[in-house]
Amino acid sequence: MRPLWLIFIPLFPLFGFLANGAIAFQRARNKGVVSNLWVAVLGCTAPILSFALTLKVFFVLQTGQSLSLPHIWDWIATDDVRVSLSLTMDRLGAVILLIFTLLGSVTALLDSRKQKTNKNAALHLSLLNLFVFVAILVVMSGSLNFLSALTREILWITGLAVVLIALR
Secondary structure, three states: OOHHHHHHHHHHHHHHHHHHHHHHHHHHHHOOOOOOOOOHHHHHHHHHHHHHHHHHHHHOOOOOOOOOEEEEEEEEOOOEEEEEEEEOOOOHHHHHHHHHHHHHHHHHHHHHOOOOOOOOOHHHHHHHHHHHHHHHHHHHHHHHHHHHHHHHHHHOOOOOOOOHHHHH
């Protein structure tokens, strides 16, 4: 089965990263007027929506169906090499994805309460959403070339940045 809604699982945290990243960029230039309440809503809604879709995937896979989107985007295309993004899900991947999205949602909720008065809350939640996005791609990616070339570096950098900003 080729459900197009499968692509929204990684896109929700990507949207949360871009939206809160734009707010953090405006705040860094002293032009930000968005309250921390909206930052928290944007930062928490994205992983929660991904978790809800992951629950749907989990229950669909329990019926014995397989879910995949075999070709979404060509990252590198030459005569000899083709590296493209494809998303696949199996039962084990769904369980791991449930854990990642649940932990991302709980972390975002707890951090949004802690970051009420912090001026770096938008940056922190933005990087947390980027971390969740990359973790989701690690689980869902059907291409090992795409996975190893793009996500490994982003995962380590965003994880380190989230920890450093939280300790600040």
